[in-house]
Amino acid sequence: MEFLFADWLGTPAWFWLAFIGLVVALTAFDLGVLHKEDKAMGIGESLKLTAFYITIALLFGAWVWAEKGADLGMKYYTGFFIEKALSIDNVFVISLIFTFFAIPAKYQYRALLWGIVAVIFLRGAMIAGGAALVEQAYWVLYIFAAFLVFTGIKMFFSNDHDPDIGNNPAVRWISLHMRVTKELHDQKFFVKVPDEKTGKLVNAATPLFLALVVINLADLVFAVDSVPAIFAITTDTFIVYTSNIMAILGLRALYFALAAMIDRFAYLKYALAAVLVFIGSKIFVSDFLLDGEKFPPVLSLGVTLALIAGGVVFSLYKTRGQPLHDPAETIAPGTVN
Numbered sequence: 527m528e529f530l531f532a533d534w535l536g537t538p539a540w541f542w543l544a545f546i547g548l549v550v551a552l553t554a555f556d557l558g559v560l561h562k563e564d565k566a567m568g569i570g571e572s573l574k575l576t577a578f579y580i581t582i583a584l585l586f587g588a589w590v591w592a593e594k595g596a597d598l599g600m601k602y603y604t605g606f607f608i609e610k611a612l613s614i615d616n617v618f619v620i621s622l623i624f625t626f627f628a629i630p631a632k633y634q635y636r637a638l639l640w641g642i643v644a645v646i647f648l649r650g651a652m653i654a655g656g657a658a659l660v661e662q663a664y665w666v667l668y669i670f671a672a673f674l675v676f677t678g679i680k681m682f683f684s685n686d687h688d689p690d691i692g693n694n695p696a697v698r699w700i701s702l703h704m705r706v707t708k709e710l711h712d713q714k715f716f717v718k719v720p721d722e723k724t725g726k727l728v729n730a731a732t733p734l735f736l737a738l739v740v741i742n743l744a745d746l747v748f749a750v751d752s753v754p755a756i757f758a759i760t761t762d763t764f765i766v767y768t769s770n771i772m773a774i775l776g777l778r779a780l781y782f783a784l785a786a787m788i789d790r791f792a793y794l795k796y797a798l799a800a801v802l803v804f805i806g807s808k809i810f811v812s813d814f815l816l817d818g819e820k821f822p823p824v825l826s827l828g829v830t831l832a833l834i835a836g837g838v839v840f841s842l843y844k845t846r847g848q849p850l851h852d853p854a855e856t857i858a859p860g861t862v863n
Contacts, residue, residue, distance in 0.1 A: 535657065537764040541593070545586075545768055549646065552582065552775060557639055567635055572782035579776025586772060590765070598765055600823035604830055605756040605769030608805065611798055611834045612752050613777050614791060617784040619744045626691045627737040629710070631782075636713045637734055638778035641741045648746060649770050652753050657763045667761070667809055670754035674806030677751055682799040696739050705730035751802065758805045759826065790845040797837020801830055 530540040567575075583606055591599025624634050659666045691697065700706065707730050711717045715735040718727040756766045784791075805826075812821045 535654075535763040537594075537762075541764060545764075545771075548582075548586065549771065549775065552579075553639070553643065557636075567631070567779075567782045569783050572779055575779035576776055576783060579779055583772040583776065586768070590768070594764075597820075597823055598760065598762055600827055601760040601762070602765050602769050604759050604823065604827045605765060606773050607827070607830055607834065608755050608759075608801060609752050609770050609773035610776075611794075611801065612748065612755070613773060613780070614784060614788075614794060615798070616745065616748050616777070617781050618788050619748075620741055620781060621785045621788060623691060623737050623740050623744065627733040629734060629737050633710070633713050633734060634781075635778060637738050637741070638781060640715075641738055641745070642774055642778055644738075644742050645745050645774055646771055648742065649749060649753070649774070650767060652746075652749055653763065653767050653770065656753055656757055657761065657766070660757060660761050667757065670757050671806040671809040674751070674754055674758060674802045678799040678802030678804075678806065681795055681802065691740060694740055694743070696743055697736055700731065700736060700739065706736065707732050710734060755802060755805050758809050791838070791841045793841040793844060794834075794837040797833045797840075800833050800837075804829055804833065 530538070530543070532539050534542055584603075587599060587602045587606065590602045620638070624637075629637065656666075656670075705719065705728060707717060707719060709732075711732050711734075713734065714732055715738065716729055716731055719730045720726070721728045752770065753766075756769060760766065808821045808826065812819065
């Protein structure tokens with residue numbers, strides 16, 4: 527049993543195994559018990575499931591706090607809330623992707639689930655690469671920090687625009703190199719269809735698979751912001767990875783509530799921009815103004831929560847009176863009721 531206590535990326539192996547076991551159990555429970563059948567999720571169910579995932583994430587943070595100390599526990603919570611806030615922009619893009627491919631609400635949850643399974647591995651690869659870079663050259667953190675400040679300033683002054691999903695290189699490549707059906711086949715990503723020339727059954731991708739690919743590519747783009755943000759808080763690989771994944775796990779549940787009221791978060795991007803600038807700036811403040819002393823984690827968490835909460839409250843106030851749009855009552859464009 528010595529391997530359980532062996533050091534792996536700065537943390538005993540049993541910590542990693544415990545986390546992986548929790549993720550597997552939550553995913554199996556979600557897919558095998560809560561959503562055995564494909565059905566649309568209403569706002570009420572979405573909020574309840576979101577509350578469940580947030581509770582699990584907070585309890586996991588309490589365990590990290592108890593086992594690894596208050597400093598890392600505070601940094602876990604800071605990373606979790608930053609990733610959770612940044613994911614709201616991701617929800618908007620995912621909603622556009624589902625609309626473009628005419629994916630009915632009852633199939634969206636399954637696509638999100640498998641998308642998040644892929645994200646668990648993709649984020650792991652990105653975080654492992656980032657950790658290796660930082661370990662070899664600490665100055666890489668300054669690049670991360672400068673990038674966050676630049677991204678925050680750019681976000682603050684940028685105009686919102688819808689991504690051109692139809693011209694996405696991955697969509698064009700798949701369409702040219704694979705057979706793609708024009709219609710959905712329930713929740714299936716691949717189906718057998720007759721070849722136009724020979725009549726033999728051949729494999730073909732469905733629009734649901736294309737949506738899944740584009741969703742994962744969109745997450746990689748968003749990870750370019752979120753991964754440096756958490757590295758700017760801590761270089762502990764366990765905290766970086768677990769805070770990211772725990773925030774993402776509940777995204778599929780939160781999606782249906784946020785998709786219904788995404789227009790009411792019109793001003794949140796300014797708060798997120800301020801968070802990115804703050805997180806990036808505090809590395810320079812700590813190293814050059816505080817003579818290398820750590821920026822107080824409790825202050826970092828407090829400022830982050832205050833900015834996010836302020837952005838949410840201000841957005842809801844400015845957009846009060848706008849009706850909600852329940853995804854469970856929606857038929858995606860191009861589908862038949």
